[in-house]
Amino acid sequence: MSAILPDSLAARLRGIPPFHVMELLARAQALEAQGHDIIHLEVGEPDFPSPEPVIRAAQAFLAKGQVRYTPAVGLPALREAISGFYAERFSANVDPERIIITAGASGALLLAVAALTNPGDEWLLTDPGYPCNRQFVQAFNGSVRTLPVSATTAWQPTAEQLGAAWGPHTKGLLLASPANPTGSVLSPTELNALCANARAAGKQVIVDEIYQGLVYGETASSVLGQRQDIFVVNSFSKYFGMTGWRLGWLVVPEGFARPVEMLAQHLFIAASTPAQHAALTAFSSECLEILELRRQAFASRRNGMLKGLRELGFGIGHEPAGAFYIYANIAGLATDSMEFAHRLLDQAGVACTPGKDFGDWQAAAHLRLAYTADETRIAEALERIRSVL
DSSP: OOOOOGGGSOHHHHTOOOOTHHHHHHHHHHHHHTTOOOEEOOOOSOSSOOOHHHHHHHHHHHHHOOOOOOOTTOOHHHHHHHHHHHHHHHOOOOOGGGEEEESHHHHHHHHHHHHHOOTTOEEEEEESOOTHHHHHHHHTTOEEEEEEOOGGGTTSOOHHHHHHHOOTTEEEEEEESSOTTTOOOOOHHHHHHHHHHHHHTTOEEEEEOTTTTOBSSSOOOOGGGTOSSSEEEEESSSSSOOGGGOOEEEEOOTTOHHHHHHHHHHHHSOSOHHHHHHHGGGGSHHHHHHHHHHHHHHHHHHHHHHHHHHHHTOBOSSOOOBTTEEEEEOTTTOSOHHHHHHHHHHHHOEEOEEGGGGOSTTGGGEEEEEOOSOHHHHHHHHHHHHHHO
16 A cells, blocks of 8 residues: 655644644653553543443443444433433433434534534634644634633633634634633633623534533533523543543534534444443433542542642642643743653653643643542652652
């Protein structure tokens, strides 16, 4: 097979940056192969196993041997279960017909952006923010304008920023709460106000709620408790601990369900059938009790890591209230987070993610550390970092 020549690649592929943390991962794996013990604080997925009720449900379904396509929008029973979850947990009235089951949150983001973006349309994204979002926009020949956010505004955009940013080609705004990499959480009032600002300007809104449920010190909420005119992305990966099952969902406003269904038919056929049947059990009382214990464990880890990082001289300008990340300022410890991340890996055996993976704004001054390791390992990681400093 002949090699693909560079000039035969689509232009959109030439500007895609790598995940810089992959260099760190490759180095970490090489060190582990040499017998070194590496503590992984760079991983963006829960370290807990899939909940036992979910595994049992998948096994029972697979034992029947009838693993066939579901409708493109997902199992009716699963859409009903998600609708019921919104009603019971968040007092949100979401018609199951507006819920599209997807291949992970990535599939939901792809469908939402594809359904809304024409060539030349501009989307506003936060910096720092989830890096794949800009690639979703650019894949459909849209453009991205970033909104620099910082700890002074709780790592979220302000109404004033939005007012100044709306342009003639701006299609909409993509928000996340809780957010990656900062763990920032918008209150229902704040989130509603930002959505109202966008809709008043005639812009669309996509809200990423994939870390919903993983909040600490406050009650989990959904924007769907207040608004039904926006797109909402969610997932079974983070709160439900089902990353490798690749299952998520998209809630669309009235009038969008049928067009998005047809798009899903062509792009994906359907999400994983075993994963959908397994996920039906994710909303059972048995499973939710397990998830609550895990949320409490994350809260305890968060508190320990915050305390330890502050003692080491890391800056925490705004305490994360959700997800499982701390976006820490290293300005008092090093000048470049990429170099610092490599130093921590090589000298301490601690892997974390440099800010460059999440944007450009103040990236060199920040590291993302994930508390996706148990408290003993986190304590050991902090001691190893202390030895380097």
